[in-house]
Amino acid sequence: MPVHKVLVVGGGITGSVLSLALAQRGADVELVEISPQWFGVGHGITLQGNALKALRSVGVLERVLERAVPFDIMRLRRADGELIVQLDTPHTGGPDLPSTAGALRADLQGALCDAVFAHGVSVRLGLTIDRLDQSSDHVDVTFTDGSTGRYDLVVGADGINSRMRSLIGIAERPRPVGMSIFRVVAERPAEMDCAEVYYGGPRFKAGYSPISPDQCYAYLLDENLDASLVGPRAPLALMRERGAGYGGTWGRIVAALPDDTAVDYRWIEAVLVDEPWHRGRTMVIGDAAHACPPLIAQGAAMCMEDAVLLAELVTGDEPVEKALEHFMSRRLPRVRMVLENSLRLAEWEIHPGTPGADPARIMSETLQSLTAAA
Numbered sequence: 001m002p003v004h005k006v007l008v009v010g011g012g013i014t015g016s017v018l019s020l021a022l023a024q025r026g027a028d029v030e031l032v033e034i035s036p037q038w039f040g041v042g043h044g045i046t047l048q049g050n051a052l053k054a055l056r057s058v059g060v061l062e063r064v065l066e067r068a069v070p071f072d073i074m075r076l077r078r079a080d081g082e083l084i085v086q087l088d089t090p091h092t093g094g095p096d097l098p099s100t101a102g103a104l105r106a107d108l109q110g111a112l113c114d115a116v117f118a119h120g121v122s123v124r125l126g127l128t129i130d131r132l133d134q135s136s137d138h139v140d141v142t143f144t145d146g147s148t149g150r151y152d153l154v155v156g157a158d159g160i161n162s163r164m165r166s167l168i169g170i171a172e173r174p175r176p177v178g179m180s181i182f183r184v185v186a187e188r189p190a191e192m193d194c195a196e197v198y199y200g201g202p203r204f205k206a207g208y209s210p211i212s213p214d215q216c217y218a219y220l221l222d223e224n225l226d227a228s229l230v231g232p233r234a235p236l237a238l239m240r241e242r243g244a245g246y247g248g249t250w251g252r253i254v255a256a257l258p259d260d261t262a263v264d265y266r267w268i269e270a271v272l273v274d275e276p277w278h279r280g281r282t283m284v285i286g287d288a289a290h291a292c293p294p295l296i297a298q299g300a301a302m303c304m305e306d307a308v309l310l311a312e313l314v315t316g317d318e319p320v321e322k323a324l325e326h327f328m329s330r331r332l333p334r335v336r337m338v339l340e341n342s343l344r345l346a347e348w349e350i351h352p353g354t355p356g357a358d359p360a361r362i363m364s365e366t367l368q369s370l371t372a373a374a
């Protein structure tokens, strides 16, 4: 095996799936996570078939589906809630998996954390890298607590604002897309059986998805409001005010929220490292290498696919340099396609009436092309 001892920096979805996939292939894995507590944030996530396939490959799908809500359709509605169309959604993970599952992020991260511990990964919290020095056959790391380690490979999975990215000499930085999002977790209405999106209202769009037997998450995509509002406790009154004009189930969910509901508000950013993501034996993957606006709900799926493929290739027969080249040749075109199409969809939302805009076609072509293996 060309790579045995691996350091994973960041314990989100990408770092957790990577650690798990590597440990399952016999690698000696250490994970450092800067946060002193290791848990996922509260709101929801849409896991499409290719994400479910990645979770199955690391053995956590069954656990995730104990609480997540699978469905094979989605509905588009007008702002007042009237149904426009019900669509069958492509099975990007293959015909034997649901096309989609809605999950609470904390449930997903909980399943991943438990599996990471169960596979003997050494996890250190409240810690990160201070310094990296690499030679042709290893990387020496000094951590922020002064401890040191020597690794065959160091992988940054430290998210869109990755420090690893700059530490290894990659200059790309995230940029605002021109859209923001309000998100809340709410009680799941009895009639909610799949994700639904409301078009044609006063903002870019509104929607929701079931995420557990009794919870759903609802969102509103808006223009960028004052940056001081960004954070996990934006005013509910503001979400209600911005969402006025959306009726149906969305309107009822938001009207019924308790006044102390945690509203997450953030500007949406994007980044693509459109060149190799590795420098010698150091690299970034997941949102640290590519993050897209959530208009196709493929961000985490791309992260998990990175992690599963990287683990497979660096524990295979090829020398590490070849394995990383091979990885890039498979990942970059696929990730670039998802990112460019997500950005195009965002542009069309921001500039309605753009000649040639055809969101339904782009969405369907993207998901169809993802049915091919990662």
Ligand SMILES: Cc1cc2nc3c(=O)[nH]c(=O)nc-3n(C[C@H](O)[C@H](O)[C@H](O)COP(=O)(O)OP(=O)(O)OC[C@H]3O[C@@H](n4cnc5c(N)ncnc54)[C@H](O)[C@@H]3O)c2cc1C
Pocket (backbone or CB within 6 Å): 009, 010, 011, 012, 013, 014, 015, 032, 033, 034, 035, 044, 045, 046, 047, 048, 051, 127, 128, 129, 157, 158, 159, 160, 162, 163, 164, 181, 268, 285, 286, 287, 288, 291, 294, 297, 298, 299, 300, 301, 302, 303
């Ligand atoms: C509004 C929104 C909605 C989305 N909805 C969906 C969706 O429905 N479906 C979907 O597939 N994708 C969705 N995505 C994308 C998805 O959330 C991300 O692609 C995914 O969570 C990225 O995972 P990650 O592990 O790469 O990064 P992160 O989740 O950012 O995790 C990075 C981890 O690294 C840690 N860290 C940070 N810096 C350091 C450091 N210096 N040292 C050590 N640790 C560090 C962090 O604490 C964190 O635990 C959405 C994204 C957004 C913004």
